[in-house]
Amino acid sequence: MKVLLWITMIAATVYGVINFTRGVWVLGSLEFAYAAFSFVIYRIIDSTPRVQRWILAYLVPLLLLITYALYLPNTSDTMFSWILITPVILYLLLGSRVGKWFSIAFVTINIIVYQLRFFTGDYTSLHNAGIYNVLISSITITVFAHLYERNREKTEARLIELAGTDPLTGLPNRMKLTDDFDYVRAQADRRDSPVAVAMIDLDHFKGINDRYGHGVGDRALVHAAEIIRNGTREVDLNARLGGEEFTLVMPNASAGEGKEIVDRLRQTFLDTPMPVGNNTVTLTFSAGISEYNVDGVDLETLIMVADRRLYIAKNSGRNRVEDHG
Ligand SMILES: Nc1nc2c(ncn2[C@@H]2O[C@H](COP(=O)(O)OP(=O)(O)OP(=O)(O)O)[C@@H](O)[C@H]2O)c(=O)[nH]1
Structure with a gap:
């Protein structure tokens, strides 16, 4: 985002100077103002908790500025290059879900504006073939930006899932448990309800291991x-x-209720021996229980x-559950 803001500041200032020199005062002033606004965002983007809102505050004027510049009679037809690059920026900053709608709206509006300004009415002329190129390449870039961002998001989600999963058992690992516990704790605080941890x-x-x-x-x-x-x-x-070692976090359960739940699990272990060759092995466990707000507040x-x-x-003596001591 900060690289993009740097590019925006430089580009908006350069275009501002060019348009002032050409006497296009309104557009030039808007470009200078936008360069200054980008500088403000650049200064606060690292510290603000509302990053998404500032990204929107950055994008909406940018989209309006490009559309306005494209609409003005005294700007170059090479402005179309902004129609091509904008979907990539939108997907990058907004993700595939929101980026898709912004891109579709932006590309559609600007293709129409471009058409209104530059289409001469002769469908076969070489000049108008350029307009078809803009249309097709804009759609192609939007589709590719969409596919790329969707794949990236899927890969990222899969990596996050893998990072939070124990590969042997498929259960969440400590990192995932710590993340999820924050939500359980917030719910418990809101409802004033207990949470047992085993x-x-x-x-x-x-x-x-030694025997088998x-x-x-x-x-x-x-x-x-x-x-x-x-x-x-x-x-x-x-x-x-x-x-x-396993951990169980039980929302809406006191230490006493947690003990009952874990004791039932202990009984299930006894009732479900594991087959090993022609024999079975009965696993047992020992457990300790604590309670949120009684024994501590952090995991x-x-x-x-x-x-x-x-x-x-x-x-x-093992094969038992303890909730005191
Ligand atoms: N097969 C297998 N063994 C593991 C794994 N992780 C740890 N272990 C073994 O688990 C055993 C744990 O041994 P101890 O800590 O002495 O515990 P214990 O034998 O269960 O004895 P108590 O806890 O006192 O009842 C060690 O032999 C570890 O090598 C794993 O992922 N796979």
């Missing part, structure tokens, strides 16, 4: 993740923090308190 750690997992190998250990983690995913509500957040503290209780559960 730390879940598989028992004697090293023994599974890492492949089976990995399958056990996937098995555990599936039980956790299927046994929790849509509103709950679950994540694999690393190793054989890090809530995880720390739940972790402390998890170790109480481990030291008390």
Whole structure:
């Protein structure tokens, strides 16, 4: 955006000087004013929380200025090059959804203006063939800008998804959990409702790796993740923090209610052994629970308190859930 603002400041000043020299006072003055306005945006764009509004404040006068310049009888027909480049700028700054409508409106209006100014009425003349070129190349550039931006947005969304996902289990990872927790916390504050946080750690997992190998250990983690995913509500957040540790964030649940939910999960683990060759392996876990606003307000503290209780559960014989201590 800042590069674009630099280019705008320089271009608007140069055009302002040219138009003043040619005696096109109104357009020249508007160009100087726009160069100054771009400088103001350049100074505040890094610090403003309303970037999108300032982008619109930058674009709308730009589009009007180009349209006005194209409409004036004493401007060059090479002004059409702005019809070509503008959709690219619109897609770049506004994204594919909003950029599409701005581009369609801008290109349509300016092709009509261009046609009104330069079309001579003779459909076969070489001069008018130039107008068809402007029309077709503007549409082509708009379509390509659209396809390019859509692909870029899809790739970006996929990368964000991958960055927030544990590749083994497909559960969200710590980064995604931290992001999503902000939303849960805001909801809880608004509704004055509790949130329980559970730390879940598989028992004697090293023994599974040692006895059956890492492949089976990995399958056990996937098995555990599936039980956790299927046994929790849509509103709950679950994540694999690393190793054989999972976290569950339960909106609208106190520590006591969270304990009941995690105890039901614990029972599901016992009822769902994992097949290994001709045998089955029953996984168990120990867990600790903490509660938002009671044990802490940020995720890090809530995880720390739940972790402390998890170790109480481990030291008390494992395969149990602890919400005190
Ligand atoms: N297969 C597999 N093993 C892992 C993975 N991440 C961590 N581990 C193993 O998990 C084991 C964790 O061992 P410990 O921390 O001693 O815990 P534990 O054996 O479950 O014992 P307790 O927690 O005290 O019940 C280690 O052997 C790690 O190598 C993974 O992604 N895949």
